Amino acid sequence: MAGNTKRNLSGAALDRVAERFKALSEPMRLRLIYALMDGEKTVSQLVTETEGLQANVSKHLAVLLDAGVLGRRKEGTSAYYRITDESVFELCDLVCGSIEDRLAAELRNFSAASSAGRPS
Amino acid sequence: MAGNTKRNLSGAALDRVAERFKALSEPMRLRLIYALMDGEKTVSQLVTETEGLQANVSKHLAVLLDAGVLGRRKEGTSAYYRITDESVFELCDLVCGSIEDRLAAELRNFSAASSAGRPS
């Protein structure tokens, strides 16, 4: 494990961190983030790609914008959203790896238990 | 930026990831995690350190246990909780860095704006 500094956070810092995690704690918002992985898109495009309602998509985009994860640009009647904090992908990758590890461990436990006392 | 693979997650995977983020989206739970940074502790110890109510601490610990972030060990009438997924600290560090970057950028913008047109 590399660079395991584990800085000790306290008080207000933890509140800020929790806030950021909360912004990423909705599947719909993660879908929007991943839809923007290959560049900026309009709200309409995102509505189509995520198959969500326009009002809902707009609201989730506002949350991510407020959290500093996304940026916004207006052109004509359209609004273009883009990723401004690329670290979200690192976060998701880390979580994914962790989930995989956990599932792999569960699988090992299950296999060991189900084969316990079974003839080899 | 190293190892920026950005794997593309879809459907159920995003749900799992969102779940994990949700487990980390409460300040109290982050406080518990950081209280456990230096080793396993009993519920009583955690109640004292976090200055929370016993019922509340117990419930938050259950959430983190279910999420796979913590592990539990019983000894006598006490329950010892410990970190089982060290990646949570990496996650928090990443978020912290990101928040710092954003605040630094805001500071630069503010300074530039407040000094605009001011005599040098």
Add this chain to the structure above:
DNA sequence: TGGTAATATCACTATACGTTGATATAGTGA
């Protein structure tokens, strides 16, 4: 000016969840 498209916001409902006091459960020692 009137009409249309794109987006944001409002109002409302349903649900999830954090907090808290009270109670239940389990282990320990007298």
Add this chain to the structure above:
DNA sequence: TCACTATATCAACGTATAGTGATATTACCA
């Protein structure tokens, strides 16, 4: 068995928020 400690769970309350249909706002075009 009885009392005590530690922990988990229950019940109730209030708040936050996701989803949704309707409306407001803004830009563009005829």
